[in-house]
Amino acid sequence: xxxxxxxxxxxxxxxxxxxxxxxxxxxxxxxxxxxxxxxxxxxxxxxxxxxxxxxxxxxxxxxxxxxxxxxxxxxxxxxxxxxxxxxxxxxxxxxxxxxxxxxxxxxxxxxxxxxxxxxxxxxxxxxxxxxxxxxxxxxxxxxxxxxxxxxxxxxxxxxxxxxxxxxxxxxxxxxxxxxxxxxxxxxxxxxxxxxxxxxxxxxxxxxxxxxxxxxxxxxxxxxxxxxxxxxxxxxxxxxxxxxxxxxxxxxxxxxxxxxxxxxxxxxxxxxxxxxxxxxxxxxxxxxxxxxxxxxxxxxxxxxxxxxxxxxxxx
Amino acid sequence: xxxxxxxxxxxxxxxxxxxxxxxxxxxxxxxxxxxxxxxxxxxxxxxxxxxxxxxxxxxxxxxxxxxxxxxxxxxxxxxxxxxxxxxxxxxxxxxxxxxxxxxxxxxxxxxxxxxxxxxxxxxxxxxxxxxxxxxxxxxxxxxxxxxxxxxxxxxxxxxxxxxxxxxxxxxxxxxxxxxxxxxxxxxxxxxxxxxxxxxxxxxxxxxxxxxxxxxxxxxxxxxxxxxxxxxxxxxxxxxxxxxxxxxxxxxxxxxxxxxxxxxxxxxxxxxxxxxxxxxxxxxxxxxxxxxxxxxxxxxxxxxxxxxxxxxxxxxxxxxxxxxxxxxxxxxxxxxxxxxxxxxxxxxxx
Numbered sequence: 252x253x254x255x256x257x258x259x260x261x262x263x264x265x266x267x268x269x270x271x272x273x274x275x276x277x278x279x280x281x282x283x284x285x286x287x288x289x290x291x292x293x294x295x296x297x298x299x300x301x302x303x304x305x306x307x308x309x310x311x312x313x314x315x316x317x318x319x320x321x322x323x324x325x326x327x328x329x330x331x332x333x334x335x336x337x338x339x340x341x342x343x344x345x346x347x348x349x350x351x352x353x354x355x356x357x358x359x360x361x362x363x364x365x366x367x368x369x370x371x372x373x374x375x376x377x378x379x380x381x382x383x384x385x386x387x388x389x390x391x392x393x394x395x396x397x398x399x400x401x402x403x404x405x406x407x408x409x410x411x412x413x414x415x416x417x418x419x420x421x422x423x424x425x426x427x428x429x430x431x432x433x434x435x436x437x438x439x440x441x442x443x444x445x446x447x448x449x450x451x452x453x454x455x456x457x458x459x460x461x462x463x464x465x466x467x468x469x470x471x472x473x474x475x476x477x478x479x480x481x482x483x484x485x486x487x488x489x490x491x492x493x494x495x496x497x498x499x500x501x502x503x504x505x506x507x508x509x510x511x512x513x514x515x516x517x518x519x520x521x522x523x524x525x526x527x528x529x530x531x532x533x534x535x536x537x538x539x540x541x542x543x544x545x546x547x548x549x550x551x552x553x554x555x556x557x558x559x560x561x562x563x564x565x
Numbered sequence: 566x567x568x569x570x571x572x573x574x575x576x577x578x579x580x581x582x583x584x585x586x587x588x589x590x591x592x593x594x595x596x597x598x599x600x601x602x603x604x605x606x607x608x609x610x611x612x613x614x615x616x617x618x619x620x621x622x623x624x625x626x627x628x629x630x631x632x633x634x635x636x637x638x639x640x641x642x643x644x645x646x647x648x649x650x651x652x653x654x655x656x657x658x659x660x661x662x663x664x665x666x667x668x669x670x671x672x673x674x675x676x677x678x679x680x681x682x683x684x685x686x687x688x689x690x691x692x693x694x695x696x697x698x699x700x701x702x703x704x705x706x707x708x709x710x711x712x713x714x715x716x717x718x719x720x721x722x723x724x725x726x727x728x729x730x731x732x733x734x735x736x737x738x739x740x741x742x743x744x745x746x747x748x749x750x751x752x753x754x755x756x757x758x759x760x761x762x763x764x765x766x767x768x769x770x771x772x773x774x775x776x777x778x779x780x781x782x783x784x785x786x787x788x789x790x791x792x793x794x795x796x797x798x799x800x801x802x803x804x805x806x807x808x809x810x811x812x813x814x815x816x817x818x819x820x821x822x823x824x825x826x827x828x829x830x831x832x833x834x835x836x837x838x839x840x841x842x843x844x845x846x847x848x849x850x851x852x853x854x855x856x857x858x859x860x861x862x863x864x865x866x867x868x869x870x871x872x873x874x875x876x877x878x879x880x881x882x883x884x885x886x887x888x889x890x891x892x893x894x895x896x897x898x899x900x901x902x903x904x905x906x907x908x909x910x911x912x913x914x
C-alpha cells in the first residue's frame with residue numbers, strides 16, 4: 252500500500268498528469284463544440300494524427316514552435332471543412348463520413364511524412380516546447396514541480412477550456428451553437444443560419460483536434476511516428492459523453508483520465524514481472540468504456556446530434 | 566442551390582456509381598503521385614502489373630482479398646441494420662488467437678475434416694462474443710457502439726499480445742512473441758500448389774452468396790434491413806428489434822472472427838500482432854465501396870487487395886511511399902459516399 256501512496260505523493264506523477272491531459276483536453280473540446288452544434292466528428296483520430304505530423308514537419312523545416320501549432324490548426328481545419336461538406340451540406344451519415352475522414356487524414360499524414368522525411372535508423376527530432384519557469388510559483392515545494400513546470404500549450408489548453416465553458420453557457424454565440432445542436436429549425440426561425448454555424452463549429456473543433464495532436468510531437472515527444480495517436484481520439488469521443496457536453500467537465504474528465512493513466516504507468520514499474528504490462532495498457536480503453544456505460548443515460552445529448560439539417564425538410 | 570430527392574434510380578446509375586467513385590479517387594491520388602515527382606500513369610500501370618503481372622503476384626492478391634471479403638461482409642451485414650461494428654480488427658484477432666489456442670491444445674491430433682470446421686466455430690464464436698459486449702451496452706445503457714467497438718480493438722490487440730507473450734508463447738520462437746503453431750492437420754488445403762492461396766477464398770465467396778440469399782430472400786433479411794432503415798417503424802410493424810440486432814451482431818462478429826481464423830490457418834500457421842495489416846478497418850471501406858451489397862463486397866475486396874499488393878511493388882520500384890494505397894482506398898470510400906448521395910438526390914437551383 253505504501254508503494255501506492257508514494258506514487259500518488261510524487262510531484263512527478265502530477266506533472267505527468269497535466270502533460271498527458273493536454274492533448275485530450277484540446278481534442279475533447281474540439282469534439283465537444285462540434286457536437287454541441289449537432290455534428291459528431293469521428294475524423295478526430297485521423298485529424299489528430301495529421302496535426303501531429305504537419306505541426307512537427309513545419310518545425311522540422313525551420314518554423315518556430317508556435318507556427319507549428321498554427322499549421323497543425325490549419326491542417327485540422329482543412330479536414331474539418333471536408334467533414335462539414337460531407338455531413339452538413341450533403342447531410343451524409345456522420346458516422347461513416349467521420350470514419351472516412353479518419354482513414355484519409357491518417358493515411359495522408361503517413362504518406363506526406365514518408366515523402367518528406369526519408370527512412371532513417373533513428374527518427375529525426377526537433378527541439379520541443381520547454382517547461383515555462385513561472386517566477387514564484389515554479390519554486391514552491393511540491394506544488395512547483397507538480398503543477399508549474401508545464402509547457403505553454405498546457406496552460407493554453409486549460410485557459411481555453413474555461414473560455415469555451417463561458418462562451419457556450421453565457422454568450423450569444425454559445426446560445427446560437429446550442430440552439431443549432433438542439434433544434435436547427437428553431438434556430439433558423441430566429442434568423443440564424445444553422446448550416447454556417449455547423450460549418451464554423453466543425454472547422455474550429457477540428458483545428459483544436461489538430462493542435463491536440465501537435466502537442467504530442469511538439470511538446471510531449473519530439474518526433475513523429477505512425478500510430479502514435481494510439482486511440483486518443485476515440486477516448487476523447489468517450490470523454491465528451493462523460494463530460495455531458497460541458498467544457499468545464501471535459502477539463503475535469505481529461506485530468507481524471509490522465510491521472511489514471513499516469514498512475515498505471517508508474518504502477519507498471521512497481522508491479523513489473525507480476526502482472527503483464529498489457530493489462531495496464533488496457534486500462535485507459537476499458538476505463539473509457541465503463542465511463543460511457545455509467546454516463547450515457549445520465550448525459551444530456553444535444554437533441555439534433557447526428558441529424559442532418561435540410562432547409563424546409565422535416 | 567438545393568438538393569431534391571430522385572424519384573427514380575436507373576440501374577445504369579447504380580452500377581456506374583462505384584466505378585465513377587474509384588476513378589475519382591484514383592485521379593486525386595494521381596495528383597499526390599505527381600506531387601512526389603513520379604509519372605502517374607506509369608505508377609498505376611506498375612500497381613496493376615505488381616498485383617497481377619505474374620502467377621505469384623496474382624495468387625498473392627487473391628490471398629489478400631480472402632480476409633477482406635469476410636471482414637467486408639462483417640461490416641456490410643452490420644451496417645445494413647445500422648449496427649456500427651467498427652470492431653472488426655479486434656474480432657479478427659480474437660478469432661485468430663482462439664483458433665490457434667484451440668488447435669494447439671484442445672483439438673490437436675483430430676483429423677482435418679473434423680478439426681478445421683471445429684476451429685471455424687471456435688474462431689467465429691470468439692468474434693461474436695467481442696461484438697455482443699458493445700451491443701449489450703447499447704441495448705442496456707444506450708452507449709454508442711461506434712466508440713465502444715473502436716476502443717475494444719485496442720483491448721483485443723493488447724489481450725492477444727499478452728497471450729502470445731505469456732501462456733500461449735511459442736518456446737521455440739527464440740524469444741519472439743508469437744503463438745504456438747497450429748496443428749498440422751488444421752492448416753487449410755491450398756487452392757493452387759506452390760502458392761499461398763488457400764481454400765479460404767472459396768469459403769469467403771460462398772459465404773458472400775449465402776448472405777446475399779439471406780438478405781434478399783428471407784424474413785430475417787427484411788427484418789434486419791427494417792431495423793436499420795427505421796427502428797421505431799420496424800418495432801411498430803412487429804419486428805423484434807433486440808433479437809434481430811443480436812443475430813446481426815452474431816453474424817457480423819462471427820464473420821470477422823472467422824476471417825482471423827482462416828488467415829491464421831490458411832497463411833501463417835501462428836499468431837503475431839502483425840497478422841493483420843488492418844483487415845478489420847479495411848473491411849469497413851470494402852463494405853462501403855460495395856454499397857453494402859454482399860456480392861459487391863467480393864469485387865470491392867479484390868480492388869482493395871489489388872491496391873495494397875500493387876502499391877507494395879510500385880513503391881519498391883518507383884520510390885512512392887506504400888501509404889499511397891491507404892490514401893487511395895480512403896479516398897475511394899469518401900468519393901463513394903458522395904457518389905451514392907448523387908444517385909439519391911439531384912441538384913436544383
